[in-house]
Amino acid sequence: MDVIDKALQAASKAHEQQYRKGTDIPYIVHPVAVGLILLKAGYREQVVAAGILHDTVEDTDVTLQDLERDFGKEIAELVAGCTEPDKSLSWEQRKEHTIEYLKTASTEIRAIACADKLHNLRSIMNDYEQSGEEVWSRFKRGKVQQKWYYTNIIESLRYVGSFQLVDELEQEVVRLFN
Known part of the structure; x- marks a missing residue:
């Protein structure tokens, strides 16, 4: 089985019954969109698969050991690089x-993280166009803190050089926050 198909199946099972924050949209839409962004940008199938799996360890019962067993060390390491280390912070x-x-x-890893943030911002923009400033009430921190975060993410992603997805991310930040 193709590694992308396998990742789609695994992520679908892992995120079953989960929904996007404050919506009735099945969560799997997000990892699939991240994978599509990476595919469209020309990344290797292992990177696309890791993009699809990027939230499984952080948001489900799937472990890095499960991913290494099922997808190999490289994909598990890419997912680990996109996983927040301590949710208690x-x-x-x-x-x-x-x-x-x-x-x-x-x-x-920077490309996967960028694709993740890019899809998040596009989703927020879509929701903003429908419900206005109310969209910020869905988040632990509001508009000002979100702008701080995404602006700093762009700087970090450009720290060792820029790439196409960062430019797209910056355009979305400008569009949403200005």
């Missing part, structure tokens, strides 16, 4: 960790 601490980590992460 405050939102600010977790986001600051991500901002710092992405400065020196591998190119492929």
Whole structure:
């Protein structure tokens, strides 16, 4: 079985009965969109598969050991690089960790993280167009903190050089927050 198909099946099972924050949209739409963004940008199938699986360890019962067993060490390491290490930390601490980590992460981890943020912003923009400022009430932190986070993510992703997806992310940040 193709690794992308296998990742789609595994992510679908892992995220079954989960929904996007504050909506009735099945959660699986997000990892699939992340994979499509990476595929469209020309990334290897292992990177696309890791993009599809990027939230499984953070948001489901799937472990990195499960991913390594089922998909191999490379994909498990890519997913590990996109997983927040400690959900017990405050939102600010977790986001600051991500901002710092992405400065020196591998190119492929940075691409997956960027595709993740890009789809999140596009989803927020779509919801914003429908419900206005009310959209910010869905998040642990509001518009000001979200703008801070995404602006700093862009700086981190550009720390060792830019790439196409970062430019797209910046366009979405400008569109949503300005």
